[in-house]
Amino acid sequence: MNIGNFFKISFKALANNKLRTFLTMLGIIIGVGSVITMLAIGQGSKKSIQSQISEMGSNMIMIHPGAQRRGGVRMDASSMQTLKLTDYKSIVSDAQYVSYVSPVVQSNGQFIYGSNNYPSSIYGVDADYLEIRQLSVEDGDLFTDLDVQTNAKVCVIGKTIADNLFTNGENPIGEVIRFNKIPFKIIGVLKSKGYNSMGMDQDAVVLTPYTTVMKRILAVTYLESIYCSAVSEDMTEKAIDELTEILRENHKLLANDEDDFTIRSQQELSYMMSSTTDTMTILLSCVAAISLIVGGIGIMNIMYVSVTERTKEIGLRMSVGARGRDILTQFLIEAVLISIAGGLIGVLLGVLASVTIRCLPAGRLIYSHGASF
Secondary structure: OHHHHHHHHHHHHHOOHHHHHHHHHHHHHHHHHHHHHHHHHHHHHHHHHHHHHHHHHOEEEEEOOOOOOOOOOEEHHHHHHHEEHHHHHHHHHHOOOOEEEEEEEEEEEEEOOOOOOOEEEEEOOOOHHHHOOOOOOEEEOOOOHHHEEEEOOEEEOOOHHHHHHHOOOOOOOOOEEEEOEEEEEEEEOOOOOOEEOOOOOOOOEEEHHHHHHHHHHHHHOOOOEEEEEEEEEEHHHHHHHHHHHHHHOOOOOOOOOOOEEEEEEHHHHHHHHHHHHHHHHHHHHHHHHHHHEEHHHHHHHHHHHHHOOOHHHHHHHHHOOOOOHHHHHHHHHHHHHHHHHHHHHHHHHHHHHHHHHHHHHHHHHHHOOOOOO
């Protein structure tokens, strides 16, 4: 018997039991569709994370004082005050693999304008901070070096702050808002970046000279962190080594002394986040793949039942010269046809489900771009 006849007989046998054939394929359809959907969600999340990190600056480097807890023991306050302005100035003057540097100090409180108020954070930074974090001023101007030197009470606000304080549509530029009773003149409004995929509002921020926050708000002489930008993404590791050497020399640490600061890069964050996403994708795909196994067992059971039901047909064919391998080939072709048909339908449903999820609000959140402060 030629192969064409095998396919004709197999198609006819499957057509005679349409409902049973469909139910048999259902396990394969669900399994394939689930695996494709889970992989699409995982890859979409991974690309979203990579886009967020890219928007934050893929070559960004963050320097923080020594860990607050080490070995389960809470560190004293002095260990969190190891970054000084001299460290910032040394990086600016000596670092060759760093293009932008900004000190960062932060305070939380209530912003007030007239009868309106909004709780948020004020960040004391340098002008380079906008280049590092890829921010831009949409309206007005950024504070100048003179503002930094004179501890000027000026600020640049995000869109959320402007919308919540100036509810009547007033132009914020030139207006004065209060932060914990301290007046700040608004000289600029940042371009809106919206919410990131973690649901954090990137526009609920106020930027002001770091000297203003240090002297007029916090009354401190140390920095909470230093943000840098490597010359290029490929130079990030060299920049980290260079920064480590500069800070260890500034802090007079011996060769066997541990660092009293922590340096983190966006590449490290990207690797950690991508690794976590890949692990979750594999886990979800394994769970979805269980239905493929169940579908395969279903096909095996149905083929066994089909052989049992068609013993008379098998006997008749063998009596007219059919060989055992011919009978086996026919049932194998039926199983393959069911698997291929179910797989193709599952692929179509998986792609359709992926597109549908992307169009839903939750899906847009998964695939959205952005970064948090």
